[in-house]
Amino acid sequence: MNINTQLIEQSKIDTVDFNNLNFGRVFTDHMLVCDFKDGVWQTPTISPYAPISFEPSARVFHYGQAVFEGMKAFKDDNDDVFLFRPDENFERLNKSAERLAMPPVPENVFMEGLKQLLKIDNDWIKKGLGNSLYLRPFIIATEGAIAASPAEEYKFIVICSPAQSYYAGDVRVIISEKYSRAADGGVGYAKAAGNYAAQFYPTSLAHKEGYQQIIWTDANTHEYLEEAGTMNIFFRVGDKLITAPNNDRILDGITRKSIIQIAKDNNIDVEVRRVSVSEIKEAAKAGELKEIFGSGTAAVINPIKGFKHNDFKFELPVLENSYASSFKEKLLNIQYNKSEDNYGWRVKI
Numbered sequence: 001m002n003i004n005t006q007l008i009e010q011s012k013i014d015t016v017d018f019n020n021l022n023f024g025r026v027f028t029d030h031m032l033v034c035d036f037k038d039g040v041w042q043t044p045t046i047s048p049y050a051p052i053s054f055e056p057s058a059r060v061f062h063y064g065q066a067v068f069e070g071m072k073a074f075k076d077d078n079d080d081v082f083l084f085r086p087d088e089n090f091e092r093l094n095k096s097a098e099r100l101a102m103p104p105v106p107e108n109v110f111m112e113g114l115k116q117l118l119k120i121d122n123d124w125i126k127k128g129l130g131n132s133l134y135l136r137p138f139i140i141a142t143e144g145a146i147a148a149s150p151a152e153e154y155k156f157i158v159i160c161s162p163a164q165s166y167y168a169g170d171v172r173v174i175i176s177e178k179y180s181r182a183a184d185g186g187v188g189y190a191k192a193a194g195n196y197a198a199q200f201y202p203t204s205l206a207h208k209e210g211y212q213q214i215i216w217t218d219a220n221t222h223e224y225l226e227e228a229g230t231m232n233i234f235f236r237v238g239d240k241l242i243t244a245p246n247n248d249r250i251l252d253g254i255t256r257k258s259i260i261q262i263a264k265d266n267n268i269d270v271e272v273r274r275v276s277v278s279e280i281k282e283a284a285k286a287g288e289l290k291e292i293f294g295s296g297t298a299a300v301i302n303p304i305k306g307f308k309h310n311d312f313k314f315e316l317p318v319l320e321n322s323y324a325s326s327f328k329e330k331l332l333n334i335q336y337n338k339s340e341d342n343y344g345w346r347v348k349i
């Protein structure tokens with residue numbers, strides 16, 4: 001595939017302190033941009049990372065046609081670079097796009113574009129466990145027109161941000177009794193930018209109470225546990241692993257489905273079913289609730305230390321051999337090419 005490439009004159013990599021990265025603040029030298037107009041995706045471009053100008057009437061600003069993905073590139077000790085299940089990100093991006101009436105990105109633009117970009121910005125992918133290059137593919141409606149209908153022009157863009165391990169620190173959560181992130185028939189399963197905007201306010205209220213995240217419950221009854229902030233959620237009750245099934249309110253996380261697979265292959269009892277708040281509270285009271293953790297590309301696995309639901313507060317036990325740390329280690333070993341990948345999840349660039 002042809003990609004118009006314009007390289008930067010002077011890399012800014014020497015100005016970056018790779019030991020003190022704030023997540024998502026620093027970007028590599030280049031970005032991939034592909035325009036959709038006249039009903040087709042045009043030739044993609046790789047060019048220096050720089051501001052882009054838009055009409056103030058660009059539809060993304062008014063009606064929120066914006067979807068994104070989050071993925072990571074890893075470098076092993078031999079300087080080989082890998083992506084983790086990129087085909088899943090590709091399919092999900094287009095599933096999200098379809099829900100927001102946006103055109104699907106062709107597979108070769110996504111895959112070849114990513115590969116070329118990673119080759120050019122290869123020096124930004126640092127070796128060592130925890131280091132990665134976070135990739136942010138996204139599609140936005142760029143056509144200038146404030147009629148409330150789908151745009152006819154879009155940009156598919158990929159930007160890259162060097163990352164260290166993310167989400168350090170203790171996480172305590174409030175189980176939501178009022179706010180929801182998604183409703184039946186809505187856009188919860190899409191990685192739509194607006195889903196995040198809608199979470200910020202309730203999450204800021206949780207911060208004021210000293211909690212870092214919200215566990216989202218179903219919008220109808222607030223009785224079923226669905227997602228943890230911007231991550232999928234798992235519960236360990238006894239030695240059983242429980243997570244909510246995918247539906248149109250829950251994002252089909254790639255980390256989630258990888259954990260389910262790894263757990264099953266390690267003979268752990270996995271139940272994919274609705275999980276009620278009362279069940280988890282009862283398990284907590286009975287001393288059966290051993291772990292709660294969130295899963296997602298950025299943090300991989302994020303253990304939850306405690307939760308609150310109206311007047312009920314609970315602190316999770318500190319475990320020696322947690323599922324969270326075992327799954328995280330197994331996943332990282334696959335991602336960093338430190339173990340066999342029997343699943344074919346690792347894709348060499």
Ligand SMILES: *Cc1c(COP(=O)(O)O)cnc(C)c1O
Nearest residue numbers: 230231232251253254255296297
């Ligand atoms: C991205 C995301 C996840 C995690 O998905 P991964 O593919 O594992 O990164 C979970 N929940 C929500 C709401 C998300 O946006």
